[in-house]
Amino acid sequence: MINISERKWFRFFAPLFLVIMFASSQLFSFATAHIPEDEVLEYIVEDLSVEDVPDDNGTGLVVSWKPIGVEARIIEYRIYRGSTQDQLFLIGTIPVNPETGFTGEKVFYHDSGYNLLTNINRPRGLRQEDQQPVDSPIYQYVPRDLTLTEHKFENYSTLAVIPKKQFYYKAEKIELFEDDEGEDSSFYAGFKDRQFRQVL
Numbered sequence: 001m002i003n004i005s006e007r008k009w010f011r012f013f014a015p016l017f018l019v020i021m022f023a024s025s026q027l028f029s030f031a032t033a034h035i036p037e038d039e040v041l042e043y044i045v046e047d048l049s050v051e052d053v054p055d056d057n058g059t060g061l062v063v064s065w066k067p068i069g070v071e072a073r074i075i076e077y078r079i080y081r082g083s084t085q086d087q088l089f090l091i092g093t094i095p096v097n098p099e100t101g102f103t104g105e106k107v108f109y110h111d112s113g114y115n116l117l118t119n120i121n122r123p124r125g126l127r128q129e130d131q132q133p134v135d136s137p138i139y140q141y142v143p144r145d146l147t148l149t150e151h152k153f154e155n156y157s158t159l160a161v162i163p164k165k166q167f168y169y170k171a172e173k174i175e176l177f178e179d180d181e182g183e184d185s186s187f188y189a190g191f192k193d194r195q196f197r198q199v200l
Contacts, residue, residue: 043072045107053112059157060112070101079109083155086137090129091115114159114200117152118142124193146193161198162191170195 045065053060068074076095080088092109096102124145129138142149167189174190177183 043068043074045077047106053110056112060110063109063111064106067096067102067104067107070099073098074101077107077109079111080138081111082137083152087139087149088137089139089142114157117156117158117199118144118146118149118196119198120144120194120196144193146199159200160191160196161200162195163197166191166195 045068047064047066049064051062051064052058053062063079074096075098076093078090079092079094081091082088091111092115094107094109118141122141122144124143126143126148127140128134128136129140132138142152171189171191174188175185176188177185
């Protein structure tokens with residue numbers, strides 16, 4: 001049987017809990033609300049250009065665009081990159097003050113050197129970016145399961161960071177045959193995706 005003090009506690013917190021749940025549901029609905037199609041053009045950047053970084057190894061890029069007006073209250077620009085049109089992954093963000101907007105005439109993002117491709121904290125599978133249609137090519141991060149993105153290694157120079165103990169004691173010998181007859185082969189140290197601390 002519920003005593004009087006428990007009833008008072010329930011009467012006090014039950015309405016508060018309901019108010020919090022209602023407010024949360026309203027905030028969630030605002031956060032996931034889609035922009036009407038007639039307003040989409042107002043949120044597309046103009047004068048987008050991609051240029052090669054001079055005097056480097058040929059991999060650096062400079063992306064620039066005209067910032068969207070302050071009335072749009074943009075809080076950040078997100079930069080996605082990929083080697084195919086159907087898979088673009090988040091590689092960086094540029095925060096913007098929504099009250100003052102971006103102060104310059106152009107926004108610049110430099111993509112050069114080794115950037116983080118994936119790490120042990122990333123999800124194993126592909127995760128589409130929030131508020132995107134099913135056929136959208138925009139994804140949050142490169143997944144930890146490298147079999148899903150192995151085609152990227154043909155287009156990127158990669159560097160793997162492996163803990164010392166994993167490198168010395170957990171590698172598996174992998175033999176790859178170079179011809180159909182199985183005579184010529186090469187040996188490699190094999191690692192699972194969970195053993196890489198980072199892939200750059």
